[in-house]
Amino acid sequence: MSSDSLAVPIQSTLAGGYFHPLLRSLQAERHLTKDMLMYPIFITDEPDAVVEIKSLPGQKRWGINKLHSFLAPLVAKGLRSVILFGVPLHMQKDSRGSPADDPSTPVILATQLIRREFPGVVVACDVCLCEYTDHGHCGELCDVSTLTEAEQAAQAKVIDNGKSVKRMREVALAYARAGAQIVAPSDMMDGRIGAIKQALVDNGFGNRCSVMSYSAKFASGMYGPFREAAGSVPNFGDRKCYQLPPNARGLARRAILRDVSEGADFLMVKPAMPYLDIMREARELAPSHPLACYQVSGEFAMLHAGANAGVYELKAMAFESVEGFLRAGCTLVLTYFTPDFLDWLDEDKQ
Numbered sequence: 291m292s293s294d295s296l297a298v299p300i301q302s303t304l305a306g307g308y309f310h311p312l313l314r315s316l317q318a319e320r321h322l323t324k325d326m327l328m329y330p331i332f333i334t335d336e337p338d339a340v341v342e343i344k345s346l347p348g349q350k351r352w353g354i355n356k357l358h359s360f361l362a363p364l365v366a367k368g369l370r371s372v373i374l375f376g377v378p379l380h381m382q383k384d385s386r387g388s389p390a391d392d393p394s395t396p397v398i399l400a401t402q403l404i405r406r407e408f409p410g411v412v413v414a415c416d417v418c419l420c421e422y423t424d425h426g427h428c429g430e431l432c433d434v435s436t437l438t439e440a441e442q443a444a445q446a447k448v449i450d451n452g453k454s455v456k457r458m459r460e461v462a463l464a465y466a467r468a469g470a471q472i473v474a475p476s477d478m479m480d481g482r483i484g485a486i487k488q489a490l491v492d493n494g495f496g497n498r499c500s501v502m503s504y505s506a507k508f509a510s511g512m513y514g515p516f517r518e519a520a521g522s523v524p525n526f527g528d529r530k531c532y533q534l535p536p537n538a539r540g541l542a543r544r545a546i547l548r549d550v551s552e553g554a555d556f557l558m559v560k561p562a563m564p565y566l567d568i569m570r571e572a573r574e575l576a577p578s579h580p581l582a583c584y585q586v587s588g589e590f591a592m593l594h595a596g597a598n599a600g601v602y603e604l605k606a607m608a609f610e611s612v613e614g615f616l617r618a619g620c621t622l623v624l625t626y627f628t629p630d631f632l633d634w635l636d637e638d639k640q
C-alpha cells in the first residue's frame with residue numbers, strides 16, 4: 291500500500307462543481323433577474339414632496355409632481371413593476387378610511403400617472419385602510435361600546451370583518467378603475483380575496499387586474515420603519531388579531547390554500563428572511579401560482595445597519611438574502627433594494 295493512498299477512496303467531489311465562478315453560478319436553479327423585482331414606493335398628498343425617510347436609508351416619500359423624474363432613470367435601467375403605498379398627510383382620516391379611495395388620493399393619482407407616462411411598468415396597489423383610518427388599524431372597527439372590558443383588552447372582537455371586507459372591495463375596485471394591474475390586499479381580513487376577485491370580475495376587470503394576496507403575513511416586529519414612513523401606527527393595541535402569529539405554520543398553510551381557493555392570482559409571504567420555510571410550503575401547496583415575498587422595511591433597515599457596523603458588505607448580503615428567497619421558491623421579490631439591484635445586476639458578475 292503506497293503511503294499516499296487514502297483509507298477511504300473518494301468516489302466523487304463536490305468541489306468539482308464550484309472551483310470556477312461560472313460553475314458556482316450554474317448551481318442555481320434560477321437567477322435573480324430585473325423582472326422579478328417589485329419596488330415599494332410611498333406617495334404623499336404633498337404634490338412637491340421629496341422627503342427622506344430616516345429609518346429606510348435612501349427611501350423617500352414622493353409627491354405626485356416628483357414621480358416622473360424619480361422613476362424615469364429607474365425605468366431606463368429596467369424597472370418593471372412598483373407597488374404603491376399612500377401616505378395622506380393632509381386628507382381627513384376617519385373610521386372607515388375614506389381617503390383610501392377618494393378620487394384625489396395619492397395612490398390613484400400616481401397609478402394614473404405611471405400608467406400614462408411609463409406604459410411598460412406594471413402598477414400594483416397595496417389595498418389596506420391603516421394609512422387612511424383615524425385609528426390606524428387595517429380594517430373597520432366594531433362599536434367598541436358593545437364590548438366588555440375584557441374583550442376590549444383582548445382585542446378579540448375589535449375588528450368588524452364583514453364591514454372591513456366590503457370596504458376593501460370598494461377600495462380595490464377604485465384602484466382597478468384607476469389602472470392598477472394588480473391589487474394587493476394587505477389587511478388580512480377573512481374572505482377578502484374572494485370578495486375582491488368577484489367584484490373585479492363583475493365589473494369587467496377580470497382580465498385587466500390581478501389579485502396578489504398577502505396570504506401568509508405575520509405579525510412581525512419588522513414593520514416599524516414602514517409604519518413610520520406611512521403614518522400607519524395603530525393608536526391603540528396592535529395587529530395580532532389579524533396578522534398571523536410568527537409560530538403559526540399551520541395557519542399559514544391554511545391561509546395559502548384558502549386564498550388559492552378564493553381565486554388569488556399571486557401569493558405572498560411576508561416578511562421574507564425569517565420565513566423561508568413558509569415560502570417553501572407555499573411553493574409546494576400552490577406549485578402553479580407565482581409566489582412573491584416581501585423583504586420588509588425592518589429587514590432592509592437591518593441589512594443596512596449590519597453593513598454600517600462593518601459586519602458584512604451590503605451588496606453581498608442583499609444578494610445572499612434574495613438568493614435564499616429564490617431557492618425557497620419565490621418568483622417575485624418586493625424589496626426596497628430594487629434600485630440597487632438594477633445597478634448591481636449590471637455590474638460585473640462575481
Ligand SMILES: NCc1[nH]cc(CCC(=O)O)c1CC(=O)O
Nearest residue numbers: 418420476512513516586587588
Ligand atoms: N397594511 C399593513 C402593511 N402594509 C405594508 C406593511 C409593511 C411593509 C414593510 O414593513 O415594508 C404593513 C405592515 C403593518 O403595518 O402591519
Ligand SMILES: [Zn+2]
Nearest residue numbers: 416417418476
Ligand atoms: Zn398595507
Ligand SMILES: [Zn+2]
Nearest residue numbers: 418419420428
Ligand atoms: Zn394595514
